[in-house]
Amino acid sequence: DGGITQSPKYLFRKEGQNVTLSCEQNLNHDAMYWYRQDPGQGLRLIYYSQIVNDFQKGDIAEGYSVSREKKESFPLTVTSAQKNPTAFYLCASSPRGGVRDYTFGSGTRLTVV
Amino acid sequence: DQQVKQNSPSLSVQEGRISILNCDYTNSMFDYFLWYKKYPAEGPTFLISISSIKDKNEDGRFTVFLNKSAKHLSLHIVPSQPGDSAVYFCALNAGNNRKLIWGLGTSLAVNP
Numbered sequence: 279d280g281g282i283t284q285s286p287k288y289l290f291r292k293e294g295q296n297v298t299l300s301c302e303q304n305l306n307h308d309a310m311y312w313y314r315q316d317p318g319q320g321l322r323l324i325y326y327s328q329i330v331n332d333f334q335k336g337d338i339a340e341g342y343s344v345s346r347e348k349k350e351s352f353p354l355t356v357t358s359a360q361k362n363p364t365a366f367y368l369c370a371s372s373p374r375g376g377v378r379d380y381t382f383g384s385g386t387r388l389t390v391v
Numbered sequence: 392d393q394q395v396k397q398n399s400p401s402l403s404v405q406e407g408r409i410s411i412l413n414c415d416y417t418n419s420m421f422d423y424f425l426w427y428k429k430y431p432a433e434g435p436t437f438l439i440s441i442s443s444i445k446d447k448n449e450d451g452r453f454t455v456f457l458n459k460s461a462k463h464l465s466l467h468i469v470p471s472q473p474g475d476s477a478v479y480f481c482a483l484n485a486g487n488n489r490k491l492i493w494g495l496g497t498s499l500a501v502n503p
Contacts, residue, residue: 282434284434287432318400318495319495320395320480320493320494320495320496321435321480321482321493322493323490326490366432368434368435369434370434379437380425380437380482380491381437382434382435382436383434384432384433384434385432385433385434387432
């Protein structure tokens with residue numbers, strides 16, 4: 279079955295540590311996205327990539343970094359520069375041609391203590 | 392400055408009745424409109440969409456209405472079922488650039 283896998287589902291880290299969230303898709307989608315959701319907030323775009331080896335900042339990229347070395351994978355690193363990293367992180371992908379087949383992973387809840 | 396607004400954070404309806412969720416937008420460049428449903432601790436799942444050339448799209452119990460002059464989008468669920476209880480997000484796209492602009496969501500509770 280095709281889909282997007284985010285791992286782990288829950289992640290705990292100490293303040294000041296970098297942490298990397300995994301996102302893998304086997305849908306053969308060109309574009310991949312990282313969103314953050316906070317309580318009472320909508321989804322805010324962190325980074326997106328429309329093709330391998332290329333990515334663009336979204337609306338709240340500060341304190342985050344990404345890479346897109348393979349079509350299937352789009353890992354997100356939450357760095358120590360991110361002032362409020364505790365949140366629910368969602369990865370999504372879409373095929374070339376638009377947003378009609380936007381598919382989400384099940385998310386990673388990151389808690390920084 | 393929020394381009395997409397879902398002014399009702401929550402909505403409660405009785406099973407079997409109609410649920411109406413609303414979404415307002417400010418940018419007339421939006422030309423594709425989607426509704427997503429989200430359960431706690433899960434990713435959103437696509438529900439229904441409409442392009443700007445239409446004013447209504449229906450899929451089973453779900454109907455989306457688009458009023459371009461009012462820049463208003465609504466989702467009707469009829470009859471509502473307890474399994475419809477979730478957070479509903481509207482998401483808008485301009486020019487097919489694969490970026491979606493999201494509302495803050497409306498939490499729907501359907502009571503048995």
